[in-house]
Amino acid sequence: MILSPDFVILTAVGYVGLLFLLAYLSDARAKSGNAGFLSSPAIYTLSISVYCTSWTFYGAVGTAARSGLEFMAIYMGPTLVFVGWWFLLRKLIRIAHSQHITSIADFLSSRFGKSSRLAVLVTLIAVVSITPYIALQLKAITTSIQTVSVAKGTGADHLATLDEVTLALGVAIGMAVFTILFGTRNVDAREQHPGVVAAIAFEAVVKLLALLAVGVFVVFGVSDGFADIYARAVDAGVRIHEAEPFGSRWVAVLFLSACAVICLPRQFQITVVENSNEDHLRTASWAFPCYMLAMSLFILPIALYGQTTMPPGSNPDMFVLTLPMSTGHDALALFAFIGGFSSATSMIIVASIALSIMVSNHIVVPLALRRAPRSDEAGEQRDIARLLLRSRRISIALMLLLGFLYFWLTQGSDALAPIGLISFGGVAQFLPAMLAAIFWRTATMKGALAAISAGFVVWAWTLFLPSFDTFSPVVADVVANGPWGIRALRPEALFGMEGMDPLVHSVFWSMLVNVSVLLCVSAATGQNALERIQAPLFVDVFRRSASLQPRILRGSATTSELFFVAERVLGWNRARALFDTAGVPHRQTAQQQGVSADFIARLERELAGSIGSASAHILLTKAIAGDAISLEEMMQIADETQQAIEYSHALELKSQELHFTAQQLKEANALLKELHQQKDEFLSQVSHEVRTPMTSIRSFAEILMEPEGLTPEQRRRFISTIHNESVRLTKLLDEILDLSALEQGERDWENVPVDAEDVLDQAMAVCEALARKRLVAIESGARAGNCIVLADTGRLSQVFINIIANAISHNDAREPVVHISSRVTQEGYVVDISDNGSGIPPLFRKKIFDKFVRAEPDGTPDSQGLGLGLNISHKIVGKLNGRLELTAGALPGACFRIVLPVWQGVAPEAVRENA
């Protein structure tokens, strides 16, 4: 049997074809809705073993040969995570399902306020970190092809003339084509690829069987069991490296591998994103460690046997291939090659799919969205789905190109393991932020951003950069002497920390910086609104039901606008189905129609499943002009603590409000009581005023009923008194009604512009008769001549007559005079009516305008005052926006002054409103 390079490559291509067929059939089956075996815990567990790459397949033996038991740490880390921390994985899965997370970048960005910056940062770091890892797979495939074919010495073969670099380029191109065909055939709503998962699971079986086969061959085929191998190794003086078997480097590797199984983009993709059922994790938590145990079972014997029997200088990384070949078991070697090929391809496929999703969702789509106008021209509609596919294909090609470049630049390094650990160190920078994301509610976006950046910079400086030292003399110089000769900054001995293993050194510094920055910046900065909303959805994912999804977008988007957006991302069929199930019409009718916040939230989740939460948020925000999160809604969905604070704050406000209301009620009550008392007093006074004339009327009437003994003179006098008192009573009732009308606001009150002087003249004429009867002289002083005021003529006349009549009636002077003058001043139209009587006693001046107040005692001859006249006049003048006051006038007695605003030509309606 001959293993020609052509045959090896043909076998590899055939194997890939088989995988492709498997993936295709699985996809078809999954699409038909009959996933069955495909979504079983076994397939899930096997697919997780994408963790075991060609590095573990080939490199573990190499590591065992070089560093002894260190290789175990690579397996122990994930084992600890799956056995001890499966609740953490379960939380990640629950969150990813509820939030439609598409990648680790999406996860972190979504948690920290759907931050695009964070998503871009994580994506870039992942790309940089994974590049060495992909290079490692290329190296493994290249070396293995060379090993199987060159070892046979078929120099005539044309492939043998190819150097390592060209071969690697060929492998990279082949892998790119293969992955593009595999992983980007369509963009699914949920970023799940059942076909790919099935193929990965199949490869997991192949690589395990291949390694076991080689192991069984070495231990039981060419040797006589484990004991024989150890005995022969001892005889040959082969010793497993024993320096510090469980030292600091061991711990560092353990830590890094534990980080890696959570943070590696491909592990996150398989373990979290592709997970179809949370319960599968239960199986995986014990089955995956078992798988790794099986993988590691024969590593040590193979390494020992290889070192014992192979010529010195053989590459221990290739023992898995060279041992069967050295004994002529080419078929087994080919099987082992296929096993190694499986490990490498599965890693490349999943890693590049995961990274391409991140690159297209977090870098390409946001850029496209930002550049695209809000609504495209109908003819220029670019399907986002098509854009996504294209950008994913390009990023896959780009990833493999980067991997190839890294391989090319670092080809001096032989060992596989160190390259893998560099990658692990890079992605481990995500771990603190990841843990904070799901356990620390107040961790902030700025904290995560700063922590990841800082950790990444330290990692790049201390571990990534030195890996180029064989390629670049400049780098070698920096590693040896520090930048610009600053020794404190030497990448592998920061601040003089010399003599440390470079890996331990890097892990120590990067994690120290990463965690401190995360803690300090998070403590120093606050969360924005979206972060505050997202944080509890992650931290308290087990406490919340899906129905408590935040409804943060609400706005003016019409259904057709939303459908346009949905169609671009999800395609017409899925968008149509989504809108139909929600009962939302997807074609807009003429009338505008609002869309519920629930539906928008659901749409956002669906979109997030395709393009990531940050992009989905941007897209919908652009579609919905009113993108604001209203304060009330934000409060509604704020986390529980916040709600509690809000609630207690609201309670406090409420109780303050109540207190205030109670105060107001108290005041209102006091006012009502006062009004009530006033009313009582008024009634009591009215009653008194009515009873008084009634008393004399009744009394005289009774006297007149028995007229015997009355002189005609007495009779006439009594009847006259009855008559006078009746008039008085009538007048009183009239005034009360008048007052009541004024207080209630009169309906037929109409303010018009009138000449107040005319009104005053008429009032004086009316009072002329009374003055003559009382022998009172009316003097007209200086007069304004004419002045237009806004008033109800009848009411104004009433005021003038009332006051002039008062001045006439109450004048007790021997030669009574009433003086009337008017003028226009700055204050307005002023009328003074004064008399030369004894004036108003000081005691009464203050309350002269109150009801039923009279300055003189009852019983004064001819007293007509009932105490309501001035009160009524006062009210009328008040309603005319003027004032009535007692002042000192031309004559020594009382002087009443009326001041009215002069009409400025304002529309009467406006003033009537005022009145």
Added chain:
Amino acid sequence: MTDILIVEDEQAILESLEFILTRCGWSVGVARDGEAALQAVMRFRPRLVLLDIMLPKRGGLDVLKVLRSNPAFAATSVVILTARGQQYDRQAAMDMKADDFITKPYANGDVVNAVRRILESQTFSAAHA
């Protein structure tokens, strides 16, 4: 000595009371405010005072209080006349030992009967003193 002093600020009422009581044969004096009432009581020493409550210068209840605080007028009967018929006025008047309380407007006969009853009981008390 006068039988009755009428204290009233309303001219018409004063006139009617004076007419009624004079016609019954009693001697009558008048006063138009609280101050005048107190002076008249000293001067005329009436057996009975018909006292209005709402009076200028000094209220009727105030006048009553002065009278009752002076033992010299212990025997002087007081009948309150008022247009304010509230219960608390009546109570205040009775507390200050007014002999009767008549609300305006009244029937002439009520006033005459009240006056006669009180004056007769005074005569009876004096006879048995």
